[in-house]
Amino acid sequence: MIPITPYTLRQFVLDFETTGLDPASDRVLEVGLRGADTWDALVSDAGDASEGAVAVHGLDPDLCRCLGRPSSGVLDGLLGRLGPGPVEVVAHKAAFEKRFLEAWVEREGRVLPWIRWRCTLEQAWDLAPQAPFSCRLGELAELFGWPTEGLHGAGMDATLTERLVATLDAWTEVRNRLGGEPGLVYLAGPLRGDGTAEAIAHNRARMAGLARWAQAVLPQATLVVPHLNFAFADETGRRGDLVRTQVLRSCEALVAQCQALIQCGHTRTEGVAREVAVAEALGLPVLEVPGWPSLKRQPAIQVKGVA
Secondary structure: OOOOOOOOOEEEEEEEEEOOOOOOOOOEEEEEEEEOOOEEEEEOOOOOOOHHHHHHHOOOHHHHHHHOEOHHHHHHHHHHHHOOOOEEEEEOOHHHHHHHHHHHHHHHOOOOOOEEEEEHHHHHHHHOOOOOOOOOHHHHHHHOOOOOOOOOOHHHHHHHHHHHHHHHHHHHHHHHHHOOOOOEEEEEOOOOOOOOHHHHHHHHHHHHHHHHHHHHHOOOOEEEOHHHHOOOOOOOOOOHHHHHHHHHHHHHHHHOOOOEEEEEOOOOOHHHHHHHHHHHHOOOOEEEEOOOOOOOOOOOOOOOOOO
């Protein structure tokens, strides 16, 4: 028999929005599926949601009745996408989705495949048990600098959870590699962007949030965060190029004093590449974690007759 490993299981990310909190009496109202398949569905006959549930997800029952499908059909669509199994299903607060899915399957007389459940909420708690923030999905997304428009819709929550899986796995590797006494740890990431004050402020704020998370995961580390260390330096003024040269030289000197470097984001900008080169030349561990989206500037609105 071939042993079941994480590499042989198809992985799905699942989120439900429901009419309430009790799987015995409440029903699934919306499904969001990501990972091995992408699918969103509304349920037309779930019934009215409680005031508390509507306050969270804001789903209009009339919209669900008009655009949704009957519960049995939505469940068949979900089970068809999961397939015969075994599969891994990831959810943020997975016990909630698990109870609702099992109750739904039992009511409709269907059979679940073999599922290994994984909870990103529990993984976040394990990584940062003393964190000075909650590990709710929305708060983590804001901490990591991710867009949260549409939060508490099943599709958006499943998308954020899918992104969270990769992020938590990367930080688990960081903690395992650096151990309980990591010493001085340098956080490297993009700062300048397109060179505007707006882009620099965006990247500085994003790194500040990520540094809060890094300190919670590595409570014994002394973090070196150049985005904040050199917040006084103005790279956008008339002497911006000279300031940038001075800051990059200082950053390289700081890297040389550290015991490890964490690269935040998968793209090595000029500055990050220089910092990584120093770390690698000194034989320091260089670990990579997901970063944050770059600032997207809105195109200028063209008005007819105006140059």
